Amino acid sequence: MPSTPLGICYLFRGLSASQMQRLTAIAKETKLQKGQQLLQEGQEAEDLHVLKEGAVELFMKAEGDFEIPVAILRKPGDYFGTSALIAPHVYTLSARCVEDGTSLLMKRVDLQKVIREDHEFGCTIMRNLAQHLFARLKEARQELKIHFKTLLKFMYS
Amino acid sequence: MPSTPLGICYLFRGLSASQMQRLTAIAKETKLQKGQQLLQEGQEAEDLHVLKEGAVELFMKAEGDFEIPVAILRKPGDYFGTSALIAPHVYTLSARCVEDGTSLLMKRVDLQKVIREDHEFGCTIMRNLAQHLFARLKEARQELKIHFKTLLKFMYS
Numbered sequence: 001m002p003s004t005p006l007g008i009c010y011l012f013r014g015l016s017a018s019q020m021q022r023l024t025a026i027a028k029e030t031k032l033q034k035g036q037q038l039l040q041e042g043q044e045a046e047d048l049h050v051l052k053e054g055a056v057e058l059f060m061k062a063e064g065d066f067e068i069p070v071a072i073l074r075k076p077g078d079y080f081g082t083s084a085l086i087a088p089h090v091y092t093l094s095a096r097c098v099e100d101g102t103s104l105l106m107k108r109v110d111l112q113k114v115i116r117e118d119h120e121f122g123c124t125i126m127r128n129l130a131q132h133l134f135a136r137l138k139e140a141r142q143e144l145k146i147h148f149k150t151l152l153k154f155m156y157s
Numbered sequence: 158m159p160s161t162p163l164g165i166c167y168l169f170r171g172l173s174a175s176q177m178q179r180l181t182a183i184a185k186e187t188k189l190q191k192g193q194q195l196l197q198e199g200q201e202a203e204d205l206h207v208l209k210e211g212a213v214e215l216f217m218k219a220e221g222d223f224e225i226p227v228a229i230l231r232k233p234g235d236y237f238g239t240s241a242l243i244a245p246h247v248y249t250l251s252a253r254c255v256e257d258g259t260s261l262l263m264k265r266v267d268l269q270k271v272i273r274e275d276h277e278f279g280c281t282i283m284r285n286l287a288q289h290l291f292a293r294l295k296e297a298r299q300e301l302k303i304h305f306k307t308l309l310k311f312m313y314s
Binding site: 060062068070082083085086087092115119120122123126127129130131133134136137138140141143144145147 | 217219225227239240242243244249272276277279280283284286287288290291293294295297298300301302304
C-alpha cells in the first residue's frame with residue numbers, strides 16, 4: 001500500500017504487508033480543523049499522527065509566549081507526535097492545524113503493544129525514527145552554523 | 158556487567174546477559190593517543206566506539222577550516238560514531254583524542270549482523286539510539302533559542 005499515507009510515511013518504510021495491516025488496524029482517521037491545537041509542548045504524548053490531508057505547523061514556545069516556528073507539514077505521510085514513540089513520552093513541540101484536513105491517529109498504547117509483540121516491526125520503526133531524528137539533528141546543527149556566522153558578522157561589523 | 162563500559166553505555170541499556178555477551182564478543186579494545194584523529198566528517202562510517210578511558214572531542218568543520226566544538230566525551234560508556242548505526246553510514250562529525258585512553262571498537266558489519274539475527278537486540282539498540290538523538294535534538298533547539306534571543310538583542314540594541 002505505497003500510495004496510502006501510512007504506506008508512504010518514512011517511519012514505516014520496510015514493513016511487510018502483514019505488518020502494515022496490523023498498523024492500519026490501529027490507525028483511526030481524525031478530522032483536523034484550521035486553528036485547532038493538536039499537540040501541546042510539555043504534555044504527555046499519547047498520539048502519533050500521520051497526515052492524510054491539510055497542513056499542520058510545529059512550533060516551540062520561547063519566553064513571553066513568543067512562538068518559534070520549527071516546520072510546516074503538508075505532504076501526505078508526514079508525521080508528528082514523535083514523543084509518543086520515545087520515553088519519557090512528553091511532547092517537545094506544539095502542533096496546530098493551519099489548513100483543514102485529516103490525519104491517521106495511532107494511540108501510543110496500541111503502538112507499544114505491536115512493538116512488544118513483534119520485535120522486527122519495532123526494530124524497523126525505531127531504525128527509521130533514529131534515521132529521521134539524525135537528519136533533523138544535522139539540520140539543526142547546520143542552522144547553528146549559520147547563526148554562528150551571523151553572530152560573528154554582527155559582533156565584528 | 159553494569160560496571161564495564163559496554164554495560165553502562167546508554168545504547169545498550171535493556172539488553173539481556175546473553176545479548177551483552179554477544180556484543181562483548183565483537184568489541185575490540187583499541188588504544189587512543191592524544192592528538193589522534195579518530196573519525197572524519199564526510200567519510201564512510203565503519204566504526205562505533207565506546208569510550209573506556211581518556212577523552213575525545215567531537216567537532217564539525219565550518220568554512221575556512223574553522224572547527225565548531227560539539228562535545229567532549231570523557232565518561233566511560235560515552236560513545237561516538239553513531240553513523241555506523243544509521244544509513245547512509247557517513248560520519249557527520251569529526252572526533253579527535255584529547256587525552257590518552259582506550260575505546261571498545263565495534264565494526265559496523267559485525268553490529269549489523271547481530272541486529273539482523275536478533276530483532277529484539279536491534280529494537281532495543283535503535284530505541285535507545287532514537288531516544289539519545291531526540292535528547293540531542295532538543296539540546297540543539299534550545300541552543301537555537303538562545304542564539305535567536307542573542308541575535309534579537311544585537312539587532313535591537
